[in-house]
Amino acid sequence: MSVIVLIPAAGLGRRMGTSIHKQYLCLQGRPVLAHTLSIFQQHPCVDSIYVIAPADQMDFCRLDIIEPGGFTKVRDVVAGGAERQDSVRLGLEACQAQVDDIVLIHDGVRPLFDGDLLNGVLKAVEEHGSCVVGVPVKDTIKEVDGGFAVATPDRRRLWAAQTPQAFRYGKIMSAHHRAYQQGYHGTDDASLLEWQGESVAMIEGSYRNIKITTPEDLLIAEAFLTASEKGNK
Ligand SMILES: Nc1ccn([C@@H]2O[C@H](COP(=O)(O)OP(=O)(O)OP(=O)(O)O)[C@@H](O)[C@H]2O)c(=O)n1
């Protein structure tokens, strides 16, 4: 059984509002994507990595541009699609996995995931067939309709889903194919299993595992990395 990591990194970064796609923005002197790839390059349980990159930027995404010789586990850079779900499906189709292999799907713009949590993710997916890393929400969440709060879900049942999201390859590949055939769109991969009526194990991660989405997220990530350098976890 292999452990394969898919890194969706083919987004346009519209909410970041920069001319350079956010996955290639500089974070502590390195591209965001390089920080993310290092997590899995360095983890002994990871066998191979596939990067899904913007179809019109395949050359720029060549890893020898990002960091020469740095990512020996990367097997291929795959052209992504219009939506994240399309990119993940294209990556799953390209990664040459066996049905029982474990596939970890991790956003290229989540550079602060703590690799030490990976063993827990692998244990959970071996036991349950799927798992999602997340954290309990800290704010009260409102359901809003027409500019008005209309409901307040019970916060005790609400978690913010992150990545990695991990699955047996056969399970997630068939869910993506079914969603594609039936035109179902979810904002994460676990939702495709939930849509099929399956539950997905949730394991608690870290509030540091932010997704670089808008400009302030880059400032937060810099602060986390600076604090780590000073020994403040
Ligand atoms: N068509 C897409 C869209 C997103 N992603 C990737 O999925 C991750 C999470 O997506 P998000 O944060 O939404 O990135 P963008 O789509 O680039 O952001 P925006 O919605 O602001 O354009 C990112 O690593 C992004 O590169 C992808 O591979 N293919």
Ligand SMILES: C[C@](O)(CO)[C@H](O)COP(=O)(O)O
């Ligand atoms: C997959 C994800 O990171 C889980 O929180 C999130 O759903 C991605 O959403 P995005 O709009 O594609 O960034």
